[in-house]
Amino acid sequence: MEGRKSPKMLAAEGSFCLLKTLFKGGKVTMTRQVGGSVFLLITVFLLMPMSWTRRGVPADTFKALNNRLRTLNQQFKRFQQMTSTHLQRIGKNHNVTNNVDFKFLSQQFERISRELRSFREMTEHSLNSLKSWTKSLQKKTNRLHSSLSNMTRALWQNNHHNLREIHKQRAALTDxxxxxxxxxxxxxxxxxxxxxxxxxxxxxxxxxxxxxxxxxxxxxxxxxxxxxxxxxxxxxxxxxxxxxxxxxxxxxxxxxxxxxxxxxxxxxxxxxxxxxxxxxxxxxxxxxxxxxxxxxxxxxxxxxxKIPHVQSPKEEAKICNVGSMLLFPSTSTENYAIFQKTFQTGIHELSICTWLKVDAKYVGTIFSYATENNDNMLVLYGHNSGKLGLMDFVIGDPTYRELPSQNILDGEWHHLCIIWSSIEGRFWYYLDRHLISNGSKFQKGYEIPPGGFVVLGQEQDSLGGDFDVAEAFVGRLAGFALWTRTLSPVEVSGLADGKGVPQGAVLSLDDVDQMSGSVQHITCECLEHCV
Structure with missing residues (x-):
């Protein structure tokens, strides 16, 4: 029992039978030419769909091909009738019997057409199954992509938390x-x-x-x-x-x-x-x-x-609203202080005030606030390079303003207040109750984001680390405080005169969580006793 023949073999057999019939007798040249053309067309259009199907032609192209085959089928039938009529005319004129069996050719063509239809149905079914499988694979790929994104985010957060813990442990070990x-x-x-x-x-x-x-x-x-x-x-x-x-x-x-x-x-x-x-x-x-x-x-x-202890009399105090003092004795990247608290909401206004006594030829870093996106989000510092008589007030690096600091470098106590508002970008710089500098359009409408890291005495080049010895603070800070509002000139003058501390401070020296290196936290209510 013979196996089922493929469409390619059936097309070849049909073409061979057609040629055999057309070339029977070998007397008419036109019949030979017509037979060769028909064989070439049938072979090409039978082999093209199979090769395209194997390469994964889309369903729209396959439908267009079926429409083209239907058109060719109609044209072939018309050509068959014209050929039959023409051959009959030639046979009458030249006394040649027409032995072409068009019925056999029609049967062969119908069988080939059935094979093509079954093959088309099978191909469409395969394409549909392939399409559904592709959709399910796309869904699985999307789920895997979302899972991978979540895992990457969790891993990054875990690494960030571990990095902060390592910094804290390193600081504790150095202390x-x-x-x-x-x-x-x-x-x-x-x-x-x-x-x-x-x-x-x-x-x-x-x-x-x-x-x-x-x-x-x-x-x-x-x-x-x-x-x-x-x-x-x-x-x-x-x-x-x-x-x-x-x-x-x-x-x-x-x-x-x-x-x-x-x-x-x-x-x-x-x-x-x-x-x-x-x-x-x-x-x-x-x-x-x-x-x-x-x-x-x-x-x-x-x-x-038996030997009496003679106590030296204390100096008469006038400014008794400082609370405590931080002593930074030397130039070192190990000397800094870390705050326990940080900002919980975005900041649109702020005021930073402190008493300071500089023991170096430059101011150094008084305050540094860094976030994950910007390590210079809020900085007040001067460094041991360039112009020594200036310090930079930075909000959202690289935007900053230069403030004069020459009068601070005399080794005496000075009261400093820096105020900023995002409304119109206004800022004010007070030194010993006097307004030294002010301006506008400095980060107008800007918001300082919450959740960062606050350090005194060092400038952060990364979150909580990468300090530079040329930017370290050397001296004393007393009565440091930060408000998330703008202080009035009367409040600034009252602070400098020792009349009290305005309410609503979000950070002060009482919130210092850790001191590294040789930094000392000294309790002294009055500025005259902070030595």
Whole structure:
């Protein structure tokens, strides 16, 4: 039993039969030409749909091809009738019998057409299944893409959180190492002091032995004097005693200071931290006492409570609204302070006020606020390069304004207030109650975004890190505060005069969460006591 033949084989067989019929007899040249053309057209139009279908031609193109095949079928039928009529005419004229079997050709063509229709239906079904599979694959791809986006976002947030935790742990470790170094230095100083005390005790023991021998000698001399007094009856006993007492006084006063006495003075100085004049006064008073009292004090170690502690009087305070102070002792990238709080909402107005005392030739970074999108979102700093008498007030890098700072670099306390409003972009710069600079159209309508990182003493080149030693602050900051509104000139003047602190401050030195390096947080209500 023969298998089912493919459309290609059927087309070839039909074409061969057509040629065989047309070329039977081999007498008519026109018939041969017509047969060859018909064979070529049938072969080309049968093979083209199959090759296109294998390459994945779209459904619209396949429908156009079917319409074209229908048109060709109609044209072929008309051509068949014309050919049959023409052949019959030729046969009559030349006495040639027409043996072309058009019925067989029609059957072959119908069979080929059925095969093509079945193949077209099968192809359309395959295309439809392929289309549905493509849609489902597109849906799965979209779901995978959204899942991948969510995973990427979560991974980025996790990395950002881990980075902040690493910065905090690194800062805590550096602070702990500084504390350990300080404790180690204190332990070393205590050990050296212990060695000195042990040496002093040994010296005291040796000096005590020497004085015991001297006391024994003095007792023997007193016994000899008593013997002389008992034997001499003619002389006045009190007069002889006075003479001997005078000899002893002169002997004691002319004796050089012993090593024990000098060690005693050093111990007094260390235990009481009194100036040398107090000890000399006590020595002068001890030499003016009677001999017996001098000997008693000589062999008794002084008690600490016997020496009064003189407190130096404090300076009269006038500005007592600062609360506390931060001390930045040196130029280092390790010296900075971090705030516990940050901005919860967007900022359209702000006021930054502080007392500052600069110990360098440039201002350095007073305040730095960075976000994920901009590490210079809000900065007030001057750096150790370029013009030293200027500092930059930055809002949304790279937009900034230059403010004069030459009068701040004299090593004295100065009160500074910088105010900004997004309405018309106005800003004001006050120094010691006086308006130094102002302007407009500075970030008009701008909003400072929330959720950033606030640092004092260093300028952030990344979120909470990448500090530059040339931009570090060296000096003291007292009474620092930040408001999310504009202060009036009366409030600024009241702050500088020490009359009080305006309400509504969102950040102050009480909100400092962590101090790194050698930064110290000193409590002092009045500015005159912040040293």
């Amino acid at each position: 702990l190492s500084h504390k350990i170094q300080k404790q180690q230095s204190q332990i070393d100083s205590l050990e050296s002091l212990k060695d000195q005390v042990q040496d002093g005790m040994q010296d005291l023991q040796t000096s005590l032995k020497k004085h015991q021998t001297r006391i024994m000698k003095l007792e023997s001399q007193i016994q000899e004097l008593l013997k002389i007094i008992s034997t001499s009856k003619a002389e006045d006993p009190f007069n002889s005693i006075r003479k001997q007492h005078g000899v002893l006084m002169r002997h004691v006063q002319t004796q050089p200071k012993s090593r024990e006495h000098r060690i005693r003075e050093r111990l007094l100085l260390r235990s009481t931290k009194q100036p040398q004049t107090t000890i000399r006064e006590r020595q002068w008073q001890s030499t003016t006492q009677p001999t017996v009292q001098a000997h008693e004090e000589l062999f008794q170690l002084p008690l600490r409570h």
